[in-house]
Amino acid sequence: MAISLKINGKTVKTNSDPETPLLWMLRDELGMVGTKFGCGIAQCGACTIHVDGIPVRGCQTLLEDAEGLEVNTIEGLAKDGKLHPLQQAWIDHDVPQCGYCQAGQIMSAAALLAENPKPTDQEIDDAMAGNLCRCGTYPRIRAAIKQAAGLGG
């Protein structure tokens, strides 16, 4: 039985195993590889996506749980050819080192700013605590979020 969901505004129907985590459905089936695999147990946040606007871990969110819901990924963050302010801030601050975690970081930050456009330093730290960066780019992630939020940085 086909499962239907919306990914970055487009309706997608699939006959894949309903227990497939969205992470693997996005990557292997749709070729959307911006969402990354890091740990498989919701510890690292590299697979952070939005389901109905809520940041969730793609490795723990099964296809069957997302039936009929709106899924947004890093590939859908830029709109009408214009980067999201977070994406621009990430480039301006040269945040990435290896870059592997950054899509997940940006998706967590985007969910934060959507709900809380002017977060405090503490609120930024709290919202980002689920995303690991093995290279240690945390200071620049903080600065980039502040820039995107119009808080300096």
Added chain:
Amino acid sequence: MTNISLNRRAFLGASGALVIAVSIPGCKPKGIGPITDKDIKSMTLNAHVEVATDGSVTIMAPHPEIGQGVKTSLPMIVAEELDVSWDKVTVKQSVIDEKYGYQFAGGSLSVPMLWQPLREAGATARAMLVSAAAAHWAVEAKDCSTEDGYVIHGDNRLGYGDLVEAAAKQAVPEKDSLKLKDPKDFNILGRRITGVDNLAIVTGQPLFGIDQKIENMHYATYSKCPAVGGTVKSANLDAVKSMPGISDAFVLEAVGKEDVLKPGVAIVGTSTFAVFKAKEALEVDWDLTSAASFNWSEFLEQGKAGALLKGNTTLFDDGNVDTAFGQAKTTVERVYAYPFLPHAPLEPQNCTAYVQGDKVEIWAPTQTPTGAVQMVVKDFGFAAENVTLNQTRCGGGFGRRLFNDFVAEAVAISKKSGLPTKVQWTRPDGMTNDYFRPGGVHGCAAALDEEGKIKGWKVNFHTLSNDGKTPGRSPNAYMGNEFPRHLVENYQVNETVTKMAIPTGWWRAPISNAFAFVYGSFLHEIAHETNQDYVQMLLGLYGDDQIIPGPQGTEIDTNRAKGVIRAVAERSNWGKSLPKGRAQGLSYYYSHSGYIGEVVELEVSADKRIKVHKVDVVADVGPIVNMSGAENQCAGSVIDGLSTMMNLRVDIQNGRIMQGNFDEYPLMRMPNTPDIDVHFIQSANPPTGLGEPALPPLAPAVCNAIFAATGERVRELPLSKSGYSFSA
């Protein structure tokens, strides 16, 4: 340090190849004219530089990008000497080819090795463009100058794009004739340049090994024995093969040593999820006859108990240590220990390979692409010309991807299955199948005179290796000029090596990542015991300006060392008064040709919770190539150092690694991140790399600060073992 330079022959070979490749119309008259052949869009001036007829420039990034920034910084060096503005430059990862020398990312060596050759590559291309313009204007090349992609002579200006066809026909200039820029004229080097892949990273485009997809690609897992050296007796292959999405499952025998292909069970299927699910259902009966049986805790206890006894091999014995200790006014003896560490890059190991007959094409996130090709040739019998390796961006390296075992797996699985296959590791696969930073124990003793001066220095070092003789692959071997050798007259290092079968390897700042903790802590203990200010004691030890000898490329200039120590003390306001429970700690260490001083300011609560407020970093690595990347490397090294020393280690029981994922290997998170200030002393020395040297001083600086704040000395890492944790 190995010094591999691109020789002239490589350039000639490269430019010779291009003449054939771009098919220059043979009938075209010599000299410059409007380019009429519309097929010619760009030309390669040498292996590193291609200029298009519209003036845009493509520069090759010859070494793997693992997060250390070389995909941006190395092309910056070429662009500077070519004299084009950075916005005209597109960077491409180069092919893997001997014309680029040995291509790898390790040892913080990319910048020091390639600084001069890449400047010459840029200057060579520039000289050929200038020659072409000079010939066109019938003037002397020496009277022409360049600016931002143009050759200029008086009122004449010609863009590189208009010159490129004629330039490609110019003789390649002699290296001696090249005029490199005066650093004061640099337009690109030293600036803040954002990473060339950043747009692709923030929009989620395919870049990494794991992102590769080729036609009809299948997915595979490969399960190895939990204890290294174990082999497959039997496995429930039929049950696995019957699972949905699984096309094949088979046993592979070992190939080469443990750094090539370990024995195991491959499962091949149509999606990552299908093969991961099948891997969970896989049951293997392992033959443990030749498997590792090492227990870390036994080694640690034995090492600590015997650490001050003489080791079984004396590595260095300067002066007369026994006399120095016999005449000492005071002696200080301490024992330090540190654990095994996995690398844990965030991108789990993976590799895509397609074997077709006697040919193989590989897509690999490796730190040693040249080494991977050599391995495939040597251990899998392919002819070198039949191996194509596509270098991908690496989701972290830290030394793990210097080993190409995941490449061996992909090649072996594709060869056996006949399918284009991506082998994908899980996180536990990576945590338990690593080439670990080995743990170790150091017993340190110092003989002091009435003034607290160090007259004798003796270390007994307990380490591990796979052959029981030398610390294998020197991940923890003495180099010969570890501080304070040559500064203390009577100096002795003894080594005891225990044999074990756990694979070991280079972990970011190998050797130094452990030794800095030991020596930086011990020296601080000596300063405390003798009531000396630590900074003054360090400066006194370095004494007069001199060069401390060491293996080539590791000679230490004490003037640079003292400059860094003084600067970090000044920038951190060293010795300032702080409230109770809050203190500073300083450390200085030299590694990978970099001089780094760090001061940590932290606070320790009554229940041993640590809040690191500030870390000041001062580095002298010569001139900075990319200021943005350089600062990022230093800050990242501080965070890696702090993360590792607080909580990280793997335990090994009966040859098995006991930690499998990030819930058991808790990397530091954003809320624990301190403010970090990075400052460079840009001395006029050749530039050296920054991927590693800012990590080693962090651990001793933190331990010294904890002591200053609490009076408790930590002599074993990680700190969690002594009950410390990050403040919430």
